[in-house]
Amino acid sequence: MNRKIQFLSIIFLGISSVAFSQIKEEKLILNKKREPEVKKIEKKKTSVEVIKNYPPEEKSQNPVRYTITDVPTVSDFKTSTIQGEDVAPKFDATAQNNYFQFGMGNYGKILGDANISKTLDNKLEVGGDVHVLSTNGLKKDYDWKSGQSTATIGAFLNSYGDKGKFNLNAEYGLDNYNYYGIYALQPSADVDLKQKVNQFKVNGYYDFYSNEILNDVRVKSSFLKDHFDAQENQVSILANFSKHAVDLGKSGIVMNADLGVGLEAVKTDFAIRNQNSSNFFNTNLTPKLTFRKGESYLMLGSSFTFLNAKNNNTLMAEQMKNNKAYWFPQAEFQLAASEEFKFYGGVDGGLKLNTYSDLLQQNPFILSDQYLRPTETQYHFYAGLRGDFDETVKYDFSAGYGKIRNMMFFQANGLFDNDYTLNRSAYNFANTFSAVYDDGNVSDIKGSVQYFPLANLSLDGEIRFQKYDLKNYEDIYNVPLLTASIGAKYTMLDKKLLLGFKGIFASDRTTNSYAIEAVQTPLAPSGMIFSSTEDRNDKVGGYADLNLSAEYKIHKNFSIFALGNNLLSSKYQTYKGYKVLGAQVLGGVKITF
Template identity: 60%
Template sequence: MNKLKYIAVLAFLGTFGISEVGAQIKEEQLILNRKREPEVKKIEKKKTSVVQEKNYPPDNKKKEDSINLKYTIVDVPPVSDFKTTEIQGEDISPKFSNDYQSNYFRLGYGNYGKFLADANVSGKLQENVEVGADVHYLSTSGLKKDYDWLSKQNQAKIGAFANIYAETGKFNIDADYAFNNYNYYGIYALTPPNSDIDLQQKVNKFSVNAAYDHYSNEILNNVKVKSYFLSDHFGAKENFANLEVNLSKHDFVIQDDITANADLGINLETVNSKFDILSQNTNNQFSFTLSPKATFYKGESYLMIGSDFSLLSSKNSNNATEESKKNKLYWFPKAEVLIAAADEFKFYGGIDGGLKLNTYGNLLEENPFLISDLVLTPTETKYHFYFGMKGDVDQTFKYDFNAGFSKVNNAQFFYNNNLFDNNISADRRGYDYANTFSSIYDNGTLMEVKGDLQAFPMENLTVDAGLHFMKYKLDNLEEVYYKPLFQVNLGAKYTMLEKKLNLGFKAYFVTDRTSNAYDVSTDPLAFGYISDEHKNEKVGGFADLNLSAEYKIHKNFSIFALGNNLLGAKYQNYLGYKVLGAQFLGGVKISF
């Protein structure tokens, strides 16, 4: 029977082709254990939690997390994107559940000169105090056969963290330094004068985050602080800070079978961005938000009613215009109802909205090839109506499907830049080959459909799938830039041979995207360049298949192999920027 199971699993993986390994995980999707309640996806790395918590979370925290659980799609670019992965967070393959060891060191090497060094070390100073460090490094030599100029990249993150478990709550603090050193190699419209042109960009980021989670929801629920300082090769500087305080009073008894929670969220966020080239834009944004809400429960069904009151203060200036100021108060409705007909069928719907401060640091995570001179404008979701259904079928199949409609002001998109200097010059700056992007904004509406599911057909097999459909209708822009109509992801994780062999699979399917593009030619009369813009250029869709395998030779030693973009297509996420083709990386991992 066991052999039949193994054959079935391998046949399942084979139907999708060969595939994934450590996708660029910006948010961790924790593995759902069949024997327990599903866990909420966390921003913080899983390694910053200690397994030894005996009484955490308390019952009211479990209830709160269960209600807020949403199976949202993790929108991450595949590892085969030339913006190399950070190789952090959890592997796509399952963790060894027996004798789990959080301390490890691994090294790997592959084609395209890819080199990986990855480590996590932690230990207890006392029974309730843990400290640790994370180190991640990844480099690649780039597409030497495709480009005469440099397209190599290397990036690293070095961090330290501490967890303290007190009688009343849990403290966490982490700090890290990260750099990303790469090139603006996506030149498609202009032939460079020589192959040794300097296309370098380097981004440095220092972050400090802290959090306190109170075990009881009496008055204080939790406090979170996030901050970073960012600089780049062209003198850009950005400071960001966010303070979030959640106050609450939970478990009011309204009637015998009805209880209520009262919550008040307080959020302060500030970002100051200053650029040193071209128009030398300066952006200062500050927001203060109060979020009162009341939630009424009856069994697993509930009704939540609340509002967001936001005050926005922003300033923008550059070297060509006077400073513009904006102070505005916003109100956003917030309500949600969930009807739990059964564990298998829970129907929900609601309305929400809010402000999002667009920052240079966050936009670089989506598109590293931005020009170091942006106008940063907050995005306002005026309202967002949604409805859906989710459920858990016998703890073997979990799903969430929903649809929504939003009215959005200053929706953010990426836009291809033209040449900044139309003169013919041999010492052109690295960002001045029509190879960078800016951030543009427009008002409009957005219709979305999302689906996410996980299944556990066998004891050691987890299968997941996600779908995201989004369609914008904009007021001014002729096209919707770099927003695919459909995104689909499929995955599987399997453990076999008495949990010594871990297999992982991930596939991404993305439809065509639209961009603008330029034809650049010489002007013999003016001794310069002239450009012709096309506003409906198609950037082709792609299928990206990835596979991982790890074999545990000894409890402290294992070998692994990763295969990425195994179809070998050098597709483009952004116009001009081919990703690496089929990639293979192998290495060793030492756990202790």
Template identity: 60%
Template sequence: MNKLKYIAVLAFLSTVGISEVGAQIKEEQLILAKKREPEVKKIEKKKTSVVQEKNYPPDNKKKEDSLNLKYDIVNVPPVSDFKTTEIQSEDISPKFSSDYQSNYFRLGYGNYGKFLADANISGKIQDNVEIGADAHYLSTSGLKKDYDWDSKQNEAKIGVFSNIYTETGKFNIDANYAFNNYNYYGIYALTPQTNDLDLTQKVNKFSVNGYYDHYSNDILNNVRVKSYFLSDHFGASENYANAEVNLSKHDFSVYDDITANGDLGINLETVNSKFNILNKSTNNQFNFTLSPKVTFYKGDSYFLIGSDFSFLNSKNTSIGGDSKNNKFYWFPRAEVLVAAADEFKFYGGIDGGLKLNTYGNLLDENPYLISDLYLAPTETKYHFYFGMKGDVDQAFKYDFNAGFSKVNQAQFFMANNLFDFNLNSNRNGYDYANTFNSVYDNGTLMEVKGDLQAFPVENLVVDAGLHFMKYKLDNLDQVYYKPLFRFNIGAKYTMLEKKLNLGFKTYFVTDRTTNSFAVSAVNPIIPTDYYTEESRNQKVGGYVDLNLSAEYKIHKNFSIFALGNNLLNTKYQNYLGYKVLGAQVVGGVKITF
């Protein structure tokens, strides 16, 4: 397989010289796990978009967007994490900022057997219709020197999308298929009797999404539909669908220079999850939410008041029994923003809501879950917050806020014990104390968040973010896999007339806590089964993850790039037993057309 990869790279390099197609490019992410749902905001940034886009958004949309502008922290794991989706979770390579287009093909290779192929193409079939497709593949041979068993992984995603512009609004539709093929390699408590283990887990996901944005906020504002079907190696399946309609009446006069917006959100969300091993659990959740609100504006200041009314129907079944829940929820919603100036905007408010925890969403966060989960929604009963944000001469943007929440059924990950204690059993790949479960508890959460972006000199962008998170729970003695503090800082710089692009990104994460298991034979002389002892306060060390990148445009249609991930060469663990790759260097080429 490695020989084939080298041959593919050499074959590609030999054909680059004959490419003479034009135009500079938009630097697309090297990421395979990038969320490729081609939402309208992403499409608007493309120079290849159709003419109708020049008149969008209307003034009322611009006002709405500017007043609600937030610089949220990108809550992603480090780019160098061992899991392929986390290796590629955020692009640290710089982007060309002008005269770009989306059509490109990229090929790269690096240590740890990392091989990637990445392509995107789009174009107009009519003046108001744009269609496109993209495809991505990444593989790694894993940590062969650290584990005697298989730890390789590969991931792919292919999708198609269309953007249709009309006189009254624009449509966005996409469909994609993705798979993630990896191993439960994080065995720490039990030495396998053989190294020839089948630790395979494979997740398939097919998604279809649609979005319509109505230019006028008179009655209809927008409609969004999301859906996916998921299956895995152990027979699990999950169907998810969400439909959201936003109705509105905007910019009607109330008194003198005070205007108001009236909005009504209607949301239907359903998920059906079925597991085929262990307890053979099934989880059905349906949530219907109405969200009326009224917002009063005076200049750049506003006052919002509303509520969320939710009805939840849920049913969980397993070998151990059934449970049902039909419940009505009310959540307060209010926010005030005082715009003293563009540089200083003070805000505060209260909100809350329900979040349906799904197998698909939890796998995105932790791929090493057991394929048999109890799924329950998380209720944020109330969340008080206050903060300050601003834009200083378009050279410095910031948003700092603090909040306090009352949370029911807050979701956490806990390590699993052995499922079969028989010493001589033919053990399944997930039965080495190497998987995790989803657990829930009630409590309170105090948070402090900050995010900033600065442009100190031309061609230089500096960004930083922090997140402090302190739980106090009713039942769990420890807060599992929620670090107290996260911090990231990065920069992007272009030089040599934007031919050379440099990038830097560093993550700091404090210790996390997990439970763990020590496994031993009950009778060391005549062993018949295993005995396990649980620790409830195992520390998973914090880390510093340093990443650098560079890209050079040799020709307007051809560039070379290099990425350095986890350059401090720390094989830390995001989840107990699962070391990430050490220092990585990936190099490659890209052509555009």
């Protein structure tokens, strides 16, 4: 091993930490070479990921024996943000499905994590997992409660048949936290700021190994209720039909035909403030044809959407109804000069339903009363260059420009009344946010690189620039102009020591905020009221969040781990008023069986 490279890599690992958001995941590995994807893929806590053996004609010519490689549930360690993203080392090569983890750290952090599964003789796998994480929050920064606890309990079933794979999973999740981001008032220590969200999900997924006619079917359902009696029910069905590997004469061009058919229904009811309610029923048809020759291809398609929407609240004289059909372009091409240089470009668009569940994932401090509208990306053009240098360096750089209607972002709420009292509801301290919408254009530039200098070392970096030009708002709120990350994974001591790092960076963001003062008035019973002044050009500073992770395997069934988060101890704000945890250290033990 090159000592200089090893020495530099160890130093590099001392800067930051690995960040992942991964839940239980199974992979069908078909004896492929290592080809890590450059593009970041958001993994949902739902179905099992499957890597198919494309192109499908290889399956008919050479029978394939599928082997199952288990990747365990990785603990959802939180980063420095109380509601932050999940951080943990992930090492597939040493994965074991059955394990228990327990850890403790400063800020009162307690972690409990367990996963167990069993494969029966009929290739039926059953299992479940439990995950609990809690923190006391920022007791030294706030007199009032800022703690949070999360818990998920899940069960899953996998069946591996001769023609396809079936997955069914159910999960119950509980988020219990506080609207602690109060910056304009000074409430008492015993103020009630509690918010609690319960969500139950049931998902099913069937994937055929071949791509003949019916490719896969996915069914998802979600039932949500929060502390303020908001309720949301959601169900979606997606079926993908396909006919792949159609030879077009002797040209060497192969055609793939695909048709996606999707149905989605969402019903949301809020019980406070304006008591907004919405009901969406959405139908999607996405036909496309792909012509491929070698690594070059041309995809031509469309997206047809039919939306039925109903909205009403206590301020509306009558229910607002909207029935509308949409058409969006879908096209992409790639010209592959070589494995190292592949030029690509295209155009896409679509309609996204903004649900209460999705909004909570982006910002848990939103008011439990939202006016929900779908976001329409009329078009988004993009072009880029990607490639792979001998499976050692992979890169992807692109730029794009799009036009969007009803672009959603978060605006800070002020006080909902001017009564001179601190006996207020948990959300009535200028400490919540609401979704607002505007039309506009977006320009984006993004790039990602992965580098594998050694067999046991991988480095990655990602950067994204987004500039918004809105119709009504001068600036988009709570969206950074620039975000970036760097990371690494490293194994040493004969794969007994597993190290990781991740650095997360974001530029300054614009937000609105409120200054509140007491004003005398003879009209109020108490002789005083609160007066609010809005600042529409406030700034929430950028940040650098550096993290480290390590796991040492003492025995094949026993290991210890440690995490260091926000090592610069910067109590930056993700949203106005919501400081994050400072430097954190968490350690624990992991038992596999």
